[in-house]
Amino acid sequence: xxxxxxxxxxxxxxxxxxxxxxxxxxxxxxxxxxxxxxxxxxxxxxxxxxxxxxxxxxxxxxxxxxxxxxxxxxxxxxxxxxxxxxxxxxxxxxxxxxxxxxxxxxxxxxxxxxxxxxxxxxxxxxxxxxxxxxxxxxxxxxxxxxxxxxxxxxxxxxxxxxxxxxxxxxxxxxxxxxxxxxxxxxxxxxxxxxxxxxxxxxxxxxxxxxxxxxxxxxxxxxxxxxxxxxxxxxxxxxxxxxxxxxxxxxxxxxxxxxxxxxxxxxxxxxxxxxxxxxxxxxxxxxxxxxxxxxxxxxxxxxxxxxxxxxxxxxxxxxxxxxxxxxxxxxxxxxxxxxxxxxxxxxxxxxxxxxxxxxxxxxxxxxxxxxxxxxx
Numbered sequence: 001x002x003x004x005x006x007x008x009x010x011x012x013x014x015x016x017x018x019x020x021x022x023x024x025x026x027x028x029x030x031x032x033x034x035x036x037x038x039x040x041x042x043x044x045x046x047x048x049x050x051x052x053x054x055x056x057x058x059x060x061x062x063x064x065x066x067x068x069x070x071x072x073x074x075x076x077x078x079x080x081x082x083x084x085x086x087x088x089x090x091x092x093x094x095x096x097x098x099x100x101x102x103x104x105x106x107x108x109x110x111x112x113x114x115x116x117x118x119x120x121x122x123x124x125x126x127x128x129x130x131x132x133x134x135x136x137x138x139x140x141x142x143x144x145x146x147x148x149x150x151x152x153x154x155x156x157x158x159x160x161x162x163x164x165x166x167x168x169x170x171x172x173x174x175x176x177x178x179x180x181x182x183x184x185x186x187x188x189x190x191x192x193x194x195x196x197x198x199x200x201x202x203x204x205x206x207x208x209x210x211x212x213x214x215x216x217x218x219x220x221x222x223x224x225x226x227x228x229x230x231x232x233x234x235x236x237x238x239x240x241x242x243x244x245x246x247x248x249x250x251x252x253x254x255x256x257x258x259x260x261x262x263x264x265x266x267x268x269x270x271x272x273x274x275x276x277x278x279x280x281x282x283x284x285x286x287x288x289x290x291x292x293x294x295x296x297x298x299x300x301x302x303x304x305x306x307x308x309x310x311x312x313x314x315x316x317x318x319x320x321x322x323x324x325x326x327x328x329x330x331x332x333x334x335x336x337x338x339x340x341x342x343x344x345x346x347x348x349x350x351x352x353x354x355x356x357x358x359x360x361x362x363x364x365x366x367x368x369x370x371x372x373x374x375x
Contacts, residue, residue, distance in 0.1 A: 092131035096286025116151035277366030
């Protein structure tokens with residue numbers, strides 16, 4: 001289904017290019033009236049619909065009054081998750097865990113051939129005292145990047161009867177728009193954070209990382225970013241230029257965030273190296289094992305003269321230099337050699353972790369790194 005042919009409405013308001021919307025409702029009846037129509041519209045047009053709710057059985061009974069939910073559920077077109085299977089899996093909210101689930105669900109729908117996906121989250125679970133609820137802002141702030149792909153709509157449903165004004169006011173700016181009284185209002189930050197160039201880079205960040213550079217065509221990037229072809233080429237004269245800009249984008253420079261986390265967790269300078277590996281394990285799991293964009297690009301772009309090659313080598317060299325600095329700070333006189341060994345452990349464990357979808361290799365590499373430093 002071409003992007004231009006997909007009309008999506010929420011409460012009578014057309015979403016257009018909006019992908020991440022905060023739905024504000026006045027009680028459960030108001031929420032059900034609006035979202036049931038949104039769900040039914042998606043099922044009728046052949047889209048996949050995923051809804052995370054408090055009680056799946058009650059939800060399916062209500063929806064079944066006017067649409068054949070059994071057929072939709074059996075075919076996989078409709079998937080209903082409980083809070084315990086989504087936001088509160090394991091008894092607590094985890095931003096990284098929920099983002100990983102979101103990525104899996106979106107890729108799953110694409111792999112099964114559904115032309116588009118509508119994902120709705122009932123946010124009634126957001127309450128004081130819920131473990132991990134302090135990570136909500138981090139989650140909502142990252143959802144927009146995760147859904148930077150064609151034909152995806154995400155609605156986070158907040159109920160004024162269950163969610164406090166403070167909770168709602170904190171999350172609205174983290175969406176592109178809010179549905180208020182059947183009218184869409186752009187969120188305060190959306191106008192400056194979703195410009196064409198930013199949207200193209202966000203789309204590249206998702207599609208290049210998940211599908212690879214070669215398999216991601218310019219047309220799919222244009223659809224995901226919601227821009228005209230002329231706009232795309234005005235910002236990036238070629239796909240190669242976009243690849244380089246993506247590799248240099250702060251959001252792609254994943255090790256910067258790992259370094260900050262490790263240094264914050266480390267009690268002593270000697271503690272930084274093991275904390276780095278532990279932070280990488282968390283990062284792999286939170287990213288649903290997409291892996292290192294620089295290592296992935298180096299596999300795809302084997303030509304050393306390709307414009308992306310310098311960006312890849314430059315960033316990997318930064319990581320290696322940092323590892324050497326950490327070793328030297330511990331008083332070792334073989335920092336260059338040991339730094340290289342640690343870098344090989346890190347890169348190898350990431351590659352094996354991605355291939356096997358487990359962070360266990362990174363934890364084994366951590367133990368080996370600690371032993372190397374002790375010797």
